[in-house]
Amino acid sequence: MFAIVRTGGKQYRVAAGDKIVVEKIAGDAGSTVSLSDVLLAGEGSDLKDVSGLTVSAEIIAQAKADKVIVFKKRRRHNYRRRNGHRQQHTILKITAIG
Structure with a gap:
């Protein structure tokens, strides 16, 4: 079974056992979170009703992404x-859908 969930302004297609990297979610490593904003769910080509459906996940780690350098320059102005x-992000392992 798979589900499309929205967290941090982005959408992710998840199934049980998947690991995903999302925007930072509050919590310590080892704790569980519930993603309640489920947009679509199904199995194969069959779609299921998503009312009341939640996706539970376990926080594996809180980490930081690679550094992005922002360099600005204006020619001939000594600027x-x-x-x-x-960016801080959270690594989640999907435990169950339902």
Whole structure:
């Protein structure tokens, strides 16, 4: 069985046992979270009713993404700015759908 869930403004297709990387969700490693914003669910080509359906997941780790360097420059104006950013994300393991 699979489900389409929305978290952090993005949509993910998940099934039991999958590992996904999502925007940061509050919680410690080992705790469980419930993703209640299920958009679609089904098995094979059959679609199921999603009213009251939740996806439970276990937090594997809280991590940071690779650093993104933002460099701005304006020619002939002695203007240079260098900034870096590391987005925080959460690694989830889907335990059950239903």
